[in-house]
Amino acid sequence: MIALVTxxxxxxxxxIAAKLRSAGLTVLITGRDQPRGAAAAADLGASFLPADHATIAGNLHLAERVRELAPHLDVLVNNVGGAAFTQRTVTAEGHEATLALNYLGPIVLTQALLPTLTADARIVQVVSSAFTMHPGDPFTEPARYTAISAYARAKQLNLLATMSLARQLTDRATVNAVNPGMAWTPGVQALTPEAVPAWRYIWPLVRMIQRRASPEKAARTPALLALHPTGTGQFYESDETAKSLPQRLRDPALQTRAWQTAVDLTAPRHIVDRPPNASEPTRKE
Structure with missing residues (x-):
């Protein structure tokens, strides 16, 4: 079996990649840092593919490379993401950067790789509990930008689109979303109080809790869903428990709109054709 872990x-x-390798899968991993990627691949016994997940073109280039290397794909884990932009940032393709990284990118990559999926493929979308922090219309950008508000909206749209994809692929693949829980990762380590203004007065406490959160533990449920899914179209918490979504997010029309919006926004006319790693987001003045 062949797996791609972004x-x-x-x-x-x-x-996650380590757990899939331990289970005997051939694993492809992606990232932007070439030396770190090469070192991780060597340590894991995996293959590294450089990728710019913040742009549509970068994800399409990645999909093309995967199709060249792998005759088929059994597992796709869309793990990449994060609240990486303290100030509102726009990519070279004109998309708000947090939305592009956490929503548009995973959807366009998944769509591009659909032809390579085997009959019993597993797709795992890694989301976040932050999706509950966006109570309004997910198709409307918050008037006041903060990294966490942009991230919450993007992850909510990702979750909605994932539920739509699960219905589309009912007889072909299992598609599930998972909140892996808190973990002390490079992305979390890079956060500042400005990213989550509501936490600024308790920031030392937040950081103490975050430092104790294990990436290995957070990887358990995503890896389980990749290896041994028991159903499709479910949202899982980090304790391997399937949980019902809030009522408004269970609307099939809303879910379909989330998938179709991503497809429309990532159509060829919106893409700046650049090789991987060549495009950096630019700040909107």
Whole structure:
């Protein structure tokens, strides 16, 4: 079996990749840092593919490379993501960068890889409990930008689109979303109080809790869903428990709209064709 784990060079992604390798799978991992990626791949016995997950073109280039290397794909774990932009940032393709990294990128990559999926493929979308922090219309950007508000909205859209994809692939693949829980990863380590303003007064306490959170533990449920899924179209918490979504997020029309919006926004006319790692987000003035 062949698996692709995005963002698999460190943190939760690396731990997921390690678990899949231990189960005997051939594993491809992605990341932007070439030296770290090569070192991680050598340590894991995996193959490293450089990728710019923050752009549509970068994800399409990655899909093309995967198709060249792998005759088929049995497991896709869309792990890459994060609240990486303290200030509102726009990619070279014109998308808000947090939305592009956490929502548009995973959807366009998944869509591009659908032809390579085997008959019993497993797709795991790694989301976050932060999706509950966006109470409004997920298709409307919050008036006041913060990293966490942008991240919450993007992860909510990702979750909705994942539920739509599960219905589309009912007879072909298992598709599930999972909140892996807190983990002390490079992305979390890079956070500042400005990213989550509501936490600024308790920041030392937050950091103490975060430092104790294990990436290995956070990887357990995503890896389980990749290896031994028991159903499809479910949202799982980090304790391997399937949990019902809030009522408004269970609306099939809303879920379909989330999938179709990503497809429309990532159509060829929106893509800046650049090789991997060549495009850096630019800040909107």
């Amino acid at each position: 963002g698999g060079t460190a943190g939760i992604g690396r731990q």
